[in-house]
Amino acid sequence: MANLIFLASYPKSGNTWVRTFISNLINEKDECVNINNLNTDGIYSSRQILDSVMGIESSDLSPEEADIQRPKVYNHLAKKINRNLYIKAHDAYTYLEDGTPLFSTVNTKAIYIIRNPLDVAVSFANHISKDLDTSIEYMRTPDFCFCLNDHNATPQLRQKLLSWSLHVESWVKASEIDVHFVRYEDMKLDAYNTFKKIVEFIGLDYNETQIQKAISKSDFNILKEQEQKNGFKERLGKCNSFFRKGEVGDWRNHLSQEQSAKIINDNKEMMKQFGYLDKDNNPIY
């Protein structure tokens, strides 16, 4: 059966990596997929998909009006699909005023990719071209949103990210759909087993050789090289490169003790739940 599969994450947590892996896996060609032409199916905040299905301009709707339509549109699509749709999402798993989930639920499941917030903070600062303190501040803001500006046309619909912890927690508590949680660090340190579980969760039938090959073709250095050569359409305007280092624990080279303590203090509970802190609240990675 075909499903709509959300690839959900807080930004800079490995979403593009997972999408590239899936693209390379289902592409089955020898060459690596082009990061600007992945075989996945856009982002949940895409205006183009909403406009195309509804027959109107989503920019003529308020963010609240557009949010009401998002699950309707994707539930409508999910009833008609004859192949899996892989949709990236950065929204937290929130609910509309009437209690309906913001995300579609028909034939839907989700893979939630989580990364150590200490590393996210560094990568996120690079992504949004802001300093580390701003990045940390955004990550602790309970009503933080992408594309909130209502004084200008935003390329995507408003996305409620909430704080990093609330984002993670919202997906942990998502009860209407089946969610598979994947840690960025496990994709790095135990790639085969981690990606194999992703493949099994989706319900795809690929053998070890095929999975290993897709992992190799999705190597961070290949993605970085592609970006350096041809650019990457998902890179934000002022950011020099979307693919920065991709290392586990690189935060130790960038965050001050005060900054890391702030992140740990803000996100203690979720960090512990996902194995990023030991029993004494010391970072594991």
Place this chain on the structure above:
Amino acid sequence: MAKMKYYSAFGLLIESEIELPELDMADTSILPAQIKINLGSVPSTLDNSFMKTPWEELSQESYILRVDGIADFLAQNGDTIIIEPKDMNQLDDVRVFLFNSLLAQLLYQRGILILHGMAFLMKDKAVLLLGHSITGKSSIALDLYKRGYSVINDEICAVVIGNGKAEILPGIARITVWKDTLEKFGENPEDYNVIRKGFYKYNYPVETFSNKLIEISDVVIMNNNNMKDIRLTAVLGAKKFEKLMLNVFRLKLKSFDSQKQKNYNDIVGIASCAKIHQLDYNIKVHHINNITDYILKELT
């Protein structure tokens, strides 16, 4: 009986039960009207529809659009629009969708091809800038208007092919722009009407155009990407057809055979009559006035 108002747009006389302040008032001595807009009941379903979603329904002669909380609309036979508003006090909201999807569909029913973009006048001919939403077309339109160029259309371009020429019908004399854009161009947003209450998107009126057809000389396909430089390149051969097809307004709405064939023929007509270019740029990096400068330099 409601007092009717008369307007003109896209070369057509429109008789309307509701006020349409964005349109030019028309001379009623040239009655009868070619399009009638009335308030009324929109049917719950269409006979013989071949496309139906919770938002739209389409048959050979009719099109229904349902906008949650705003209105249900019916466009029929190329000459009638029925509107069933949810709230008679919110007709501003109704007009937003009337002037976009509904009018476009009605024009399709009249055999007119609709391309997604804006058009301006250059050396007495029309230049079309085509692209999806949020590609900067309306900001460029405002920039061009401020530089003294006439803006023929914003958002939907109604094109007719005949006598070896591709021509455009002047539409609604306005550009819809966001607050930030107005301010960038030195305008005070308070001087303009918002398109919907609570929105920061405004109707910027432009000088009214005559209703005559204007020959199209150039079509620029806007390709917003992450390139470092702005670049205009000629589109040649079969690529012209392919690129134009991607910019037909709401393509799915015209999938019935006779209209599909006509649209194909019209696209071929534009591809053979006008020069087709692709503009690569990065809206996140390049300033609107630099993009406008570049377009004007390259097309002059």
